[in-house]
Amino acid sequence: MKQLNSNQCFGGQQQQFEHDSQVLNCTMRFSIFMPPQASEGKVPVLYWLSGLTCTDENFVQKAGAQRMAAELGIAIVAPDTSPRGDEVADDEAYDLGKGAGFYLNATQEPWAKHYQMYDYIAYELPTLIEAHFPVTDKRAISGHSMGGHGALTIGLRNAPRFKSISAFSPIVSPLHCPWGHKALTAYLGDDQALWVKYDAVELMKKIKGNEAYLPPIKVDQGLADNFLQEQLKPQLLENAANDVNYPFEINLRDGYDHSYFFIASFIDEHLKFHAQYLK
């Protein structure tokens, strides 16, 4: 693991690292914010998954999360959104290939060799982080848009590995939106029965209520978001959660769009939400 950058920020350290991922078969970058509390003991970790076209840097530069993370004593790990490198398959479109890994394990060519983001986020990256940084095994997961989809699906499938889940403007059901159909067809093939494990609404429908631990979910959605009606459809997840009495809250925010200005406006509330479950 190689350190690329380190900047002091709110008394903690905002850092960027590069490492060889066995799961993804390529070199990956991630960013990590270590709060000042980490110099005196282990701290819990929030994993932040970004959306289409992003790298590990967007959230770090634009969300303004470090202030509250430093106050609460939470580390934040921001991975990249896909495998990277010249040898990694890509597509000209912004919503497939590099920058659009959809946090799943691809089975189809030419994607399968590198596009294993589900395993990377759920297992390989936390193992790496916990081996190299002063962090506890208390984890939370959050994300935006495609990253909201990643947070919901990885969080729901891995309880109690993640104590709490949140999302801004998430793609809640790839089965029910154009982004999802395009990406999952490419990565997983035409059989939609194989898509359901990467669909938060379908995962929610399978909740029995007798699970040992259900990670609470908090969603924020802007009502001026251009993608709301066609791609995001948070009511599908809200309905499914209500049907199974899942600990779920959604906040619909008048006037807010799909940008990081929306995330910045409410990230403090998400961090406080996660802090309750990371103690």
Add this chain to the structure above:
Amino acid sequence: MKQLNSNQCFGGQQQQFEHDSQVLNCTMRFSIFMPPQASEGKVPVLYWLSGLTCTDENFVQKAGAQRMAAELGIAIVAPDTSPRGDEVADDEAYDLGKGAGFYLNATQEPWAKHYQMYDYIAYELPTLIEAHFPVTDKRAISGHSMGGHGALTIGLRNAPRFKSISAFSPIVSPLHCPWGHKALTAYLGDDQALWVKYDAVELMKKIKGNEAYLPPIKVDQGLADNFLQEQLKPQLLENAANDVNYPFEINLRDGYDHSYFFIASFIDEHLKFHAQYLK
């Protein structure tokens, strides 16, 4: 004036506009954050001047200033750092030409036609803002690095037009650093007697103490800043301010560098500082 972008943020609006500048002879962009209080009455304005290579967008995306500006009810105007456009003279180096206007009025060719950033920031832009937005004529000015130089020199020369001045990691004396020598030689010519009106230390030395209003100055400087010793030299300004009993405070911050992570960490304190004088 043409609106390019508008994003709701912390209950206010982060917007970007384009306009034809008479002073600069080109089309310019600026960003403005209007806090939620502006929907009920006029608000004061902080002008933020960015550093070398920046546009109007860096501060808006990276400083995380909107949260506190929304709380305090202060608008923030972030102009570009130089004239722009294909017809504007430029240089291959990052520290001369576009992105490096140094907030002065150039007298030398090929710069003089467009590089009149001093007049643009001190007069044309505030006049435009006050004609088109619900703002008062209470103004403050702040900036980073080259923009700190701009804030200090424009603020000191235009009291009481600006009620308070602050700077992060400012170039306090172009007369005493390589960046300054290069830029001022190009823009103003070799006669250093003509440089002094763009040198905060020289301006400070001329304070008599019987001025009607001295805008208080607050400076933050990171001690891990790579440019500290060769380019910034804040002690020159501190000494000059002490010599004339100027209302001046400087905070030296251990471990912080020249980046926006430093600005983000202390921007709230700068906004609270300005708020005292903008009431």
